[in-house]
Amino acid sequence: MYKPINLVVLDMAGTTVADGGLVERAFAAAARRTGAEPDSMLDYVRATMGESKISVFRHLFGAEAKAQQANTAFEAAYGELVDAGHIAPVPGAREAVERMRADGRTVVLSTGFARTTQDAILAALGWQDLADLTLCPADAGGRGRPWPDMVLAAFLRTRAGTVDGMDQVAVVGDTSYDMLSGVRSGAGVVAGVLTGAHDKGQLEEHGATHVLDSVAGLPDLLARVEI
Structure with a gap:
């Protein structure tokens, strides 16, 4: 049976945010x-x-x-x-989030940083209202990646009747730990992007179901994925 991906949990630094090291x-x-x-x-x-x-x-x-x-x-x-202005959006990231939300998907931005740093990044980019929800490890009991806690917290906080199970969740990031957190959560799609820390081999080794050049290609991927 076809089930759309209705919840997308996106990493920030390296995935949607280019922080230049x-x-x-x-x-x-x-x-x-x-x-x-x-x-x-x-x-x-x-x-x-x-x-x-x-x-x-x-x-x-x-x-x-x-x-x-x-x-x-x-x-x-x-x-x-x-x-000091040393960060910028990954090209196409904002547009990708806006398109996914317009397609009816809930989008969550997650990070391994503390809340104060996450908020500073969001403010610097003007992204305070870009996503439906933002999460840091403290919002999920203190455990960040590679644990699945932030993904599960996103599911519990946002499902609102539109996500029946974890097979309708996509987890997207640029590191092996992002992939592990997605796999451990049971997400239906675990997508790696090549704009950050780890290469295609590392991402696939740790469970990526798909690898994209960047998050800009994510809306098209989700549009054709059936579970």
Whole structure:
């Protein structure tokens, strides 16, 4: 039986937002502010793109107080770069969201950043009202990707009778962790995009059902997908 994809959960940085490597720049700044040497940690940061940032810092710094200090420094550094105008939409991203909503799909923007940073990005782009809902890890009990919690939170908060099950959900992102969160949630479509951190092989290895050049192609993909 045909079931349309009625809920789309989109990642932000690397998927809908082009941040020009700001995650690595902000991480380096945060590491230095906490007395650490960033070069030895950057490989892990790159490998875990998409994971909630506090989880990354817990792995790297161990002690909770140190991890929280580093996370606060990271969010401050990233916010400063955002305020300085170092981000832009991925070409076609806004138009893709607007088209999907016009097609009757609910769209949620999700991130591994803290709420304050997510709000700063949305404000910088003028996207405060672009999506139906925005989510960060704190909105889903504190666990970000690769856990499925944000996807499930999006489902629970927005279904409103239009989504009968997870097979009507699409999860879209640019990292392996985005793909894992989609697979673990049971989403019907798990789509990777090539505008961010990971390549086609990494995305497919971690469960991508489709790989697109960019999110701009997502409305056309969903229009032809049948479950």
